[in-house]
Amino acid sequence: MALLNIRNLTVKFATATGSFTAVDGIDVHVDRGEVLAIVGESGSGKSVSMLAVMGLLPDTATITADEMTYDGRDISNLSGAERRRLIGREITMIFQEPIASLNPAFTVGFQIEEVLRLNLGLGRKAAQARALDLFRAVGIPEPEVKIRSYPHQLSGGQCQRVMIAMAIASNPRLLIADEPTTALDVTIQKQILDLLMKLQEDYGMALILITHDMGVVAETADRVVVQYRGKKMEEADVLSLFEAPQHPYTRALLSALPENATGDRLPTVSDFFQREGT
Amino acid sequence: MEQDIPVVEGRAIVRNYHVPGSMLARAKSVPALKGIDFKVGKGKTLAIVGESGSGKSTLARIIALIDAPSGGELRIAGEPVDIGRRRPGPGLRSKVQMVFQNPYGSLNPRQKVGDVLMEPLVINTDIPAVERRDRAEAMLKKVGLLPEHFNRYPHMFSGGQRQRIAIARALMLNPSLLVLDEPVSALDLSVQAQVLNLLADLQDEFELTYVFVSHDLSVVRYIADEVMVISKGEAVEQGSREALFANPQHPYTQSLFAATPVTDIEAIRARVTRRKAARAAQAR
Numbered sequence: 001m002a003l004l005n006i007r008n009l010t011v012k013f014a015t016a017t018g019s020f021t022a023v024d025g026i027d028v029h030v031d032r033g034e035v036l037a038i039v040g041e042s043g044s045g046k047s048v049s050m051l052a053v054m055g056l057l058p059d060t061a062t063i064t065a066d067e068m069t070y071d072g073r074d075i076s077n078l079s080g081a082e083r084r085r086l087i088g089r090e091i092t093m094i095f096q097e098p099i100a101s102l103n104p105a106f107t108v109g110f111q112i113e114e115v116l117r118l119n120l121g122l123g124r125k126a127a128q129a130r131a132l133d134l135f136r137a138v139g140i141p142e143p144e145v146k147i148r149s150y151p152h153q154l155s156g157g158q159c160q161r162v163m164i165a166m167a168i169a170s171n172p173r174l175l176i177a178d179e180p181t182t183a184l185d186v187t188i189q190k191q192i193l194d195l196l197m198k199l200q201e202d203y204g205m206a207l208i209l210i211t212h213d214m215g216v217v218a219e220t221a222d223r224v225v226v227q228y229r230g231k232k233m234e235e236a237d238v239l240s241l242f243e244a245p246q247h248p249y250t251r252a253l254l255s256a257l258p259e260n261a262t263g264d265r266l267p268t269v270s271d272f273f274q275r276e277g278t
Numbered sequence: 279m280e281q282d283i284p285v286v287e288g289r290a291i292v293r294n295y296h297v298p299g300s301m302l303a304r305a306k307s308v309p310a311l312k313g314i315d316f317k318v319g320k321g322k323t324l325a326i327v328g329e330s331g332s333g334k335s336t337l338a339r340i341i342a343l344i345d346a347p348s349g350g351e352l353r354i355a356g357e358p359v360d361i362g363r364r365r366p367g368p369g370l371r372s373k374v375q376m377v378f379q380n381p382y383g384s385l386n387p388r389q390k391v392g393d394v395l396m397e398p399l400v401i402n403t404d405i406p407a408v409e410r411r412d413r414a415e416a417m418l419k420k421v422g423l424l425p426e427h428f429n430r431y432p433h434m435f436s437g438g439q440r441q442r443i444a445i446a447r448a449l450m451l452n453p454s455l456l457v458l459d460e461p462v463s464a465l466d467l468s469v470q471a472q473v474l475n476l477l478a479d480l481q482d483e484f485e486l487t488y489v490f491v492s493h494d495l496s497v498v499r500y501i502a503d504e505v506m507v508i509s510k511g512e513a514v515e516q517g518s519r520e521a522l523f524a525n526p527q528h529p530y531t532q533s534l535f536a537a538t539p540v541t542d543i544e545a546i547r548a549r550v551t552r553r554k555a556a557r558a559a560q561a562r
Contacts, residue, residue: 041469186495186537187329187537189539190536201556214467215496215538215540215541216539218541218545219540222550239546242546253468254541256467256468256471258494258496259496259500261500265479266471266474266475267471268468
């Protein structure tokens with residue numbers, strides 16, 4: 001049974017010039033312990049659909065779906081209290097800009113202990129001890145020192161590790177990572193992806209990885225959803241997607257990768273764009 | 279022989295950043311570049327690869343005559359240039375131009391595209407207004423935009439189109455050297471391919487020399503002739519693209535290669551098999 005199941009999700013934004021459809025009838029499901037990659041370029045609605053699940057969209061957004069269930073439970077109409085019991089415990093999320101995701105005015109230790117006290121009801125001492133364990137689990141060097149640091153004193157990679165530590169603090173069953181390595185250097189990206197995959201396996205949690213990077217998809221995903229302009233173009237297991245992409249957009253994306261260049265010019269997606277009328 | 283003179287050459291380029299002191303801390307000097315040597319021949323592309331903090335953008339700004347080096351010698355077309363002593367005049371500015379990473383930040387939002395393109399001519403040349411306009415419209419076409427875009431503002435364009443405008447502006451003075459600091463890293467994959475193709479076309483047409491700063495090895499492999507890998511202000515490895523990609527020597531270069539995700543089918547197959555095996559073992 002699917003852990004998260006979404007059918008026919010549509011998200012519309014009210015703008016000054018009328019309604020804008022960011023997500024247009026998307027089906028997404030993720031199974032327990034599965035790594036799903038949602039891949040797309042900017043404006044494909046890949047982040048918006050997951051923000052809709054988390055209930056993090058602004059009031060200007062109208063969300064409709066035929067089905068939106070987590071573990072068999074309907075999550076489309078949760079009250080605030082019900083949602084808080086679910087989000088941040090069972091389902092957690094990390095974002096693209098790790099340094100911006102943390103509050104600059106508090107130490108990272110304070111912020112992670114706050115999560116532990118609020119979500120797990122731990123006391124101050126217990127929260128401190130657990131925070132240290134989590135820092136070790138996500139591979140932060142000198143955890144006793146770093147736990148008293150402010151976000152600006154840590155590197156981008158370390159801040160992302162702190163975010164991951166917070167996200168796994170409550171043993172979630174689903175972690176949504178929205179472009180978790182896009183702002184990071186390639187060697188740090190490798191470390192963070194390796195860490196996410198290790199934690200995913202150790203904790204047996206499902207992972208939804210939102211990315212624009214086909215390389216990241218190739219190195220992490222079990223299954224892949226390709227999105228373009230709010231619509232799902234293709235869904236396949238990772239090997240089939242790279243071996244035999246079915247949709248022309250997926251083929252165009254893969255052939256636009258510089259490492260796949262055959263001649264002295266890259267094939268572009270423009271043929272596809274022209275057909276779509278851009 | 280004129281052909282043998284490199285378009286740009288650097289000898290032992292050093293750059294220190296001065297951090298002023300305060301009540302609690304003493305002033306100190308941070309070395310960003312510790313003696314870099316390079317040269318690029320006409321019509322070639324030198325790629326500078328490194329991670330954040332490596333000094334690659336500092337080097338790009340020195341080559342583009344924006345910042346002065348703290349030490350060493352920079353030669354443009356064989357002539358030593360020291361902008362710390364003498365500001366570059368129109369002649370030198372026309373030879374070297376730069377394109378920045380973020381096309382959202384590098385264009386003035388209150389300036390029409392036409393004015394963006396004509397400004398370098400206004401400042402550096404005495405070409406009459408009518409001809410400036412003709413040249414700007416011709417350049418718009420050259421970079422794949424339309425003459426009617428002349429009167430539009432930057433916010434009316436997508437990121438890829440804005441980067442085309444930034445490239446067009448850099449080419450208005452017919453430079454021989456273009457310094458490109460991460461020109462495609464803010465762009466989507468499909469748009470990135472279009473801009474890389476445009477750069478390749480322009481290089482062929484105008485025999486342009488590129489200094490291309492990037493952190494992305496797959497882009498570098500596509501566009502570069504020569505590659506320089508820098509780490510912590512030092513060039514750890516330098517060589518032709520073929521040699522460097524076939525057989526990286528320095529451990530840092532090797533670690534960069536090892537960390538770069540690959541979309542190779544066999545690698546994916548191996549990973550999927552490994553995961554399946556691990557799961558089966560866990561289930562037992």
